[in-house]
Amino acid sequence: MATLARRLFKVALFFGLFFLSILYVGPYHYDWSESEARAWWNASEWLGIRDPDDLFVTVWITIELIVAVLAYVVIIRLWRWYRTK
Numbered sequence: 504m505a506t507l508a509r510r511l512f513k514v515a516l517f518f519g520l521f522f523l524s525i526l527y528v529g530p531y532h533y534d535w536s537e538s539e540a541r542a543w544w545n546a547s548e549w550l551g552i553r554d555p556d557d558l559f560v561t562v563w564i565t566i567e568l569i570v571a572v573l574a575y576v577v578i579i580r581l582w583r584w585y586r587t588k
Contacts, residue, residue: 521571
């Protein structure tokens with residue numbers, strides 16, 4: 504039972520960190536300048552994606568996922584270090 508509780512806590516911790524990264528890491532402006540729009544448009548054409556907004560959302564979700572994973576790893580390692588001390 505304790506193993507299940509630990510696993511559920513870790514899953515809840517990860518989803519909580521992912522939610523926080525969505526709130527605090529993402530871009531706060533969605534109005535692109537002309538040069539930014541051109542860069543997103545060229546990148547989406549190069550990747551074969553029709554809409555640059557789809558690429559924009561995919562890139563930011565990936566960045567937020569990476570941030571959540573890094574925060575999770577740091578928290579787990581700090582907890583293990585604290586427990587062995």
